[in-house]
Amino acid sequence: MESPDSGPASRVERQQALGRVECALSELSPEQRQAVILKFSGGLKYKEIAEVMELSVTNVGFILHSALKALRSQLSDAGQELETVRSAP
Amino acid sequence: MNQPSEDPRLTAYALGELEADERAAFEAQLAADAELRAELEAVRRTAELLENELARSPELALSAAQKKTIEQALQKAPTTAPAAKKPRKLRWGWALAAALPLLLSVGGLSLMTRGRKGSAEPAPTVTASARSLVAPLSEPPSLALAPEKTKGEEKQDQERFDTESYDKYSDNPFIRVAADPRSTFSIDVDTASYSMVRRFLLQDGALPPKGAVRIEELLNYFSYEYPAARPGEVFTYPPRSTRRPGPRGTGWFGLASKPRKSRLRTDSHLTWCS
Numbered sequence: 001m002e003s004p005d006s007g008p009a010s011r012v013e014r015q016q017a018l019g020r021v022e023c024a025l026s027e028l029s030p031e032q033r034q035a036v037i038l039k040f041s042g043g044l045k046y047k048e049i050a051e052v053m054e055l056s057v058t059n060v061g062f063i064l065h066s067a068l069k070a071l072r073s074q075l076s077d078a079g080q081e082l083e084t085v086r087s088a089p
Numbered sequence: 090m091n092q093p094s095e096d097p098r099l100t101a102y103a104l105g106e107l108e109a110d111e112r113a114a115f116e117a118q119l120a121a122d123a124e125l126r127a128e129l130e131a132v133r134r135t136a137e138l139l140e141n142e143l144a145r146s147p148e149l150a151l152s153a154a155q156k157k158t159i160e161q162a163l164q165k166a167p168t169t170a171p172a173a174k175k176p177r178k179l180r181w182g183w184a185l186a187a188a189l190p191l192l193l194s195v196g197g198l199s200l201m202t203r204g205r206k207g208s209a210e211p212a213p214t215v216t217a218s219a220r221s222l223v224a225p226l227s228e229p230p231s232l233a234l235a236p237e238k239t240k241g242e243e244k245q246d247q248e249r250f251d252t253e254s255y256d257k258y259s260d261n262p263f264i265r266v267a268a269d270p271r272s273t274f275s276i277d278v279d280t281a282s283y284s285m286v287r288r289f290l291l292q293d294g295a296l297p298p299k300g301a302v303r304i305e306e307l308l309n310y311f312s313y314e315y316p317a318a319r320p321g322e323v324f325t326y327p328p329r330s331t332r333r334p335g336p337r338g339t340g341w342f343g344l345a346s347k348p349r350k351s352r353l354r355t356d357s358h359l360t361w362c363s
Contacts, residue, residue, distance in 0.1 A: 021142040022149060026285070030293050038159070039104070040136070041143040041150040046106045048163050061106070065097035072135040 024074040032067035039064060093125045103132045282306035 025033055031053070038044045038052060046064075050057045093099070098115050101107050107115060119125050143150045151159070264272075282303040289297035 021139065022146075025149070026288075036139065037143070037149075037151060040139040042156060042159055044159070044163075046101070046104075051163060052159065061097040061101050064104075065100035068100050068132055068135050068139075069094065071139065072131055075135065075138065 020075055021071075024071050027074060028067055028070060032063055032070070035060060035063045036067050036071075093122065094128050096125075096128075099125070099129055099132050100136075103129060103136055279303070279306050280310040283310035 025036065028036065034053060035049055038049045044052065046057050046060045049055075049064075050060045053060070055063070098107060098111070102112065102115050102119075119129065282301060283306055285301050286297045286307065289295050289301070
């Protein structure tokens with residue numbers, strides 16, 4: 001990824017990337033969002049997430065896997081649309 | 090679990106969560122299955138993107154205070170008596186609720202409303218921002234349209250991804266008409282705040298953060314029977330918006346903008362999740 005200080009264009013791209021992630025996250029169920037934030041922002045292990053959310057570790061595994069799958073599909077859709085916009089004359 | 094992509098071990102493996110024996114078994118499976126390896130690569134990319142974006146965005150990430158709360162609760166966990174479990178859960182609820190506004194932020198994504206056809210112009214007009222129309226009636230000594238935004242606030246908006254948090258959201262100041270008779274409106278079609286607020290209230294069972302409530306977007310969410318603007322005009326004066334003198338001579342004044350045809354709207358590319 002580009003440096004955040006490398007000019008307006010990269011700033012716009014960064015905001016678009018962030019917007020995509022933010023938008024995709026908001027599409028998840030509250031449970032999925034919590035697990036994703038605890039994992040990827042909090043750096044918690046499955047076991048700790050299970051503790052926090054009062055779920056089984058297996059459950060956490062399923063929730064995170066399904067969340068990542070959903071995010072992946074949304075982010076790739078959004079990415080393609082942005083590419084279309086960018087490459088248009 | 091017929092499809093490789095449905096195997097939660099993919100994510101667990103990518104995140105280093107498999108025990109040694111499970112890991113060995115899964116690696117053997119990976120070695121024999123190219124499709125599984127491709128899936129693993131995709132999971133890794135998504136995980137990396139998430140980690141990077143969350144790390145670069147204070148709004149999206151847990152705050153230091155929230156992390157500390159989480160750490161403290163986890164440290165206490167082994168010794169916590171069952172009877173004490175409930176309060177801990179409540180604290181978590183608080184910590185997570187505080188972490189989620191970022192997910193529901195409504196201001197910064199207007200970049201996403203650009204034309205699908207590659208236009209560099211912002212999304213076209215549909216409804217005039219009502220931000221100026223709902224200003225409190227008690228403060229100003231004269232009939233005034235609250236100004237749209239100060240330069241400082243615009244800057245804050247631009248920097249929202251870097252520094253702005255919803256807690257700092259504030260009303261626009263009042264400006265005396267005598268001092269500055271002009272006012273500006275932002276004309277946009279954002280309606281996301283309504284969905285976000287609704288999601289907070291109905292799905293998450295929590296009050297939305299103050300900054301996620303954007304009155305003009307709540308108003309814009311609904312259709313109104315306003316007359317369409319005439320050719321060459323942008324605004325109309327809806328029948329209900331009139332001068333209504335309030336306390337100390339303040340008033341309420343409304344403008345609406347409605348496209349004559351939906352052509353304008355079809356040009357916009359709204360990626361709002363609602």
